[in-house]
Amino acid sequence: MRLSRFFLPILKENPKEAEIVSHRLMLRAGMIRQEAAGIYAWLPLGFRVLKKIEQIVREEQDRSGALELLMPTLQLADLWRESGRYDAYGPEMLRIADRHKRELLYGPTNEEMITEIFRAYVKSYKNLPLNLYHIQWKFRDEQRPRFGVMRGREFLMKDAYSFDLNEAAARVAYNKMFVAYLRTFARMGLKAIPMRAETGPIGGDLSHEFIVLAETGESGVFINRDVLDLPVPGEDVDYDSDLTPIIKQWTSVYAATEDVHDAARFEQEVPADKRVNTRGIEVGQIFYFGTKYSDAMKALVAGPDGVDVPIHGGSYGVGVSRLLGAIIEACHDDAGIKWPEAVAPFRVSILNLKQGDAAVDAACEKLYAELTAKGVDVLYDDTDQRAGAKFAAADLIGIPWQIMIGPKGLAEGKVEIKKRSDGSRETMSPADAVARLV
């Protein structure tokens, strides 16, 4: 992509409304634009990152055996009356009337709708286990939307729903999602720690939140720091094997949010030098809620003995749009964002330090063409800004690799590569730079 033809409305100043660094940097880097409280337009740079995050979530859901579909954002109020949540959900629910005065709502979550789809088709335990998921926009009319996309009103969520014959089978589904979440967040360069959690309006009696440590997080957390070094299952993990040893390993080291923290146990179990009390960002939450929805909505299957029984369900959410904020909170410095390579909007920034110099322009064009031809996502800063402004912009938007090309270096057949994550620099020939970055 040539920057001169891209749409990247970088802000020079820190927007005053931004209270936390991720909100500030997303606005300054021209990634999002607020259209209303808690409602954002995703500008090209931010949208590229959102799609990369979404794709990692999708790949790990698919690897676990979950099946992707897409449900609408609008839902009938009557569906929520069946489960009794229409009134219970409260002011967070955006209620809408259509031209025929039919009562609709903008879905904050989809337990009722997926249960309605399930019960319409599945009548026998032989069709189980089943895990259906989608990646869809949600609306929650939060009292205080804030921190940019971290707590929005319209936000993108992956929500998966499992259906099983009994509790034991439902826990197998739960464990698969637990492992899929460990892998998902690790692939984004995050350490997301699973912690026992309250179930709240979703319901049930078993839930884990996946929390990324960050000073600006909304959740207070208490952990044994050993949990930060536990191994994440590899991509060859066998989802049809018994996953309980992995779950046990990750849940036997103390990690709790403040609302379920057991101070006595923490003192007793965790050596003083391992105790960490900090804050964190909830990037995902998984729930087992048994027959809460299948009872209310008569989602029954005939069991092996032919008797109809309500299925045991679980739901599993990831805050896809929240993750941009969480990743920036975990990966930034004073100069700006430091995208992990897996989610970066581009892999390489080419910085032409003397636009208009024939030799430099030619070298940049050649490098741009070669890298692009090899499938590397390149943002070529071919604008006529001065070098200093190009350095600042490249550091702000956080592309993992920068290649600087100027007349002096080129005269010696050299370009300079800078690794954004640690600031390390190397000079080498353009050919070696291509070999390094392919």
Ligand SMILES: Nc1ncnc2c1ncn2[C@@H]1O[C@H](COS(=O)(=O)NC(=O)[C@@H](N)CS)[C@@H](O)[C@H]1O
């Ligand atoms: N207002 C919000 N803005 C951005 N992300 C949010 C917001 N509310 C929740 N999320 C994200 O969405 C994830 C799932 O939301 S949730 O309420 O915990 N779970 C559910 O809605 C269940 N139906 C799981 S399918 C959360 O872990 C969080 O990362």
